[in-house]
Amino acid sequence: MLTVRAPATSANLGSGFDVFGVALGTPADIVRVERAPETTITVTGAGSEYIPEDPEKNTVGAVAKALNAPARIRIDKGVRPSSGLGSSAASAAAAAVALNALYDRGRSREELVPIAAEGEALVSGEAHADNVAPALLGGFTVVTDEGVTQVDASIPVVACLPDISVSTRDARGVVPESATMDDIVDTVGNAATLAVGMSRNDPDLVGRGMVDAVVTPERTKLIDGYDRVREAALEAGATGVTVSGAGPGILAVCRRQDQREIASAMVDAFDAVGVESRAYQTAVSEGAMLYSDGS
Numbered sequence: 001m002l003t004v005r006a007p008a009t010s011a012n013l014g015s016g017f018d019v020f021g022v023a024l025g026t027p028a029d030i031v032r033v034e035r036a037p038e039t040t041i042t043v044t045g046a047g048s049e050y051i052p053e054d055p056e057k058n059t060v061g062a063v064a065k066a067l068n069a070p071a072r073i074r075i076d077k078g079v080r081p082s083s084g085l086g087s088s089a090a091s092a093a094a095a096a097v098a099l100n101a102l103y104d105r106g107r108s109r110e111e112l113v114p115i116a117a118e119g120e121a122l123v124s125g126e127a128h129a130d131n132v133a134p135a136l137l138g139g140f141t142v143v144t145d146e147g148v149t150q151v152d153a154s155i156p157v158v159a160c161l162p163d164i165s166v167s168t169r170d171a172r173g174v175v176p177e178s179a180t181m182d183d184i185v186d187t188v189g190n191a192a193t194l195a196v197g198m199s200r201n202d203p204d205l206v207g208r209g210m211v212d213a214v215v216t217p218e219r220t221k222l223i224d225g226y227d228r229v230r231e232a233a234l235e236a237g238a239t240g241v242t243v244s245g246a247g248p249g250i251l252a253v254c255r256r257q258d259q260r261e262i263a264s265a266m267v268d269a270f271d272a273v274g275v276e277s278r279a280y281q282t283a284v285s286e287g288a289m290l291y292s293d294g295s
């Protein structure tokens with residue numbers, strides 16, 4: 001049996017829609033695999049009641065099919081589905097690493113990115129790889145049609161997850177089909193600033209580069225209390241705040257000393273609009289880890 005832990009991820013970071021992503025230290029999914037004649041899946045943990053165990057409908061089933069690696073797969077969810085924290089991607093990335101090792105497929109982590117993205121196509125309609133790339137490679141990743149660029153980074157963040165659900169498929173439905181040239185120029189500048197900030201481990205530059213006037217404003221309408229929570233986080237010292245992935249999670253970038261206060265300000269702000277939430281005080285961290293061979 002092989003066990004893999006794959007982390008939650010936060011995609012987009014505002015200015016990098018469908019391109020940027022980071023691996024988070026917590027939460028994470030744990031996936032265990034054993035060889036079997038046919039793929040079977042069991043799911044326990046956070047939000048497992050909303051996750052299909054049918055291999056045709058679960059992201060890990062798509063990965064097992066793509067690697068031609070049938071297995072008994074057990075998923076222990078730490079990342080709640082429809083969270084904006086790459087829940088479906090965490091399972092897919094973990095399964096890709098585990099099944100690649102179980103069947104000695106010899107694929108590199110980079111080669112596993114499009115395979116894990118097959119799972120995303122299954123649940124959100126498009127094989128966007130901006131969650132599976134950081135879940136597999138760790139740090140900060142830039143995904144384009146030409147491939148993936150990765151840098152290790154260690155930026156403190158608070159990921160605040162309200163007790164509401166927004167499906168990635170629905171949130172992709174509100175993405176505008178076009179943008180003005182002014183907005184495109186601003187977005188390129190912000191994205192470049194953010195990427196430099198990641199490579200320097202500079203929370204100020206990263207926060208400044210998270211601003212996006214194209215996709216994010218449409219998605220914040222789906223999150224009760226977003227403006228209030230964002231203001232509260234900025235007042236408590238966050239250097240930048242945006243929607244995590246497709247939402248409803250909200251990501252605040254910060255300096256380590258401000259992290260605790262930001263977490264409590266965000267939870268209080270959601271509370272003030274009648275929404276329960278939980279805040280993860282974490283950081284940009286490493287990718288999927290192959291834990292053990294218990295056989």
Ligand SMILES: Nc1ncnc2c1ncn2[C@@H]1O[C@H](COP(=O)(O)OP(=O)(O)O)[C@@H](O)[C@H]1O
Nearest residue numbers: 051058059081082083084086087088091123168
């Ligand atoms: N292994 C899995 N983990 C989480 N969600 C899964 C998995 N397999 C299929 N799903 C489905 O994917 C959807 C959640 O994915 P998505 O909307 O992209 O949310 P998230 O942003 O948390 O990844 C839910 O409908 C869920 O049932």
Ligand SMILES: N[C@@H](CCOP(=O)(O)O)C(=O)O
Nearest residue numbers: 011018084085086168245246
């Ligand atoms: N780029 C995608 C990312 C979705 O992330 P998720 O964590 O919400 O699945 C998008 O913005 O649609």
